[in-house]
């Protein structure tokens with residue numbers, strides 16, 4: 001997600017266009033930072049017993065660091081594949097005429113870049129590959145836990161989960177999977193932040209989320225991210241329609257607008273928030289399982305062993 005500025009909504013009648021345009025500051029990100037924290041906390045609290053205390057001892061640390069990738073984006077920190085922003089999305093429907101499951105997009109990164117070129121590949125995003133990369137880091141750290149003299153492995157696994165949580169949560173945001181990522185193609189600019197941040201934070205207390213359900217992911221983590229993005233893309237049209245309806249005849253994105261938007265998108269928002277939390281817990285369970293279920297250090301740092309002579 002990106003930083004969304006406080007809601008500043010006003011309407012103006014465009015001098016040159018006769019249509020009424022609802023104006024919102026340009027903020028196009030995923031879940032707002034607070035929403036990332038909320039989902040990550042929920043995932044940690046709902047972890048399966050075998051791995052729950054391992055993460056719970058660093059609950060605050062993991063929750064806070066689940067926003068790191070947005071900070072890297074803001075600070076323009078770069079990884080091996082280049083700038084950070086494309087790591088947060090993949091516009092599944094970028095190719096005209098393409099349809100779910102968007103098999104036009106090669107699932108291998110090199111093939112994707114080769115097919116569309118480095119520029120377009122950067123423009124349309126690379127979330128599944130980035131998420132896979134971080135997942136593999138977490139998996140490697142879990143494997144290291146079982147090895148001798150790897151004192152940092154446990155913390156590395158926890159940090160990798162914090163970072164991975166971010167990308168997984170982003171993949172659940174419908175507007176991170178579509179070319180019309182901010183309603184810019186349909187004159188609905190700002191819908192990204194209105195739906196993902198403002199709507200959620202306004203209604204945090206009333207939204208009913210399903211209990212976290214962690215399952216072992218089969219079929220590979222990258223493919224799981226592709227499936228998540230395909231599901232996200234399918235939800236875009238409904239949210240855009242709800243936005244149009246909610247904004248009809250209104251001058252401001254005010255309380256009444258958000259009440260109307262909630263009516264039209266509540267089920268979608270509740271489902272995606274719930275699924276995002278479950279996906280984070282599932283990723284942790286899957287990596288730990290794939291690493292051979294190493295015994296995990298539990299409740300906090302272990303006391304130094306007594307040296308006997």
Ligand SMILES: [Zn+2]
Nearest residue numbers: 001030088170
């Ligand atoms: Zn993000």
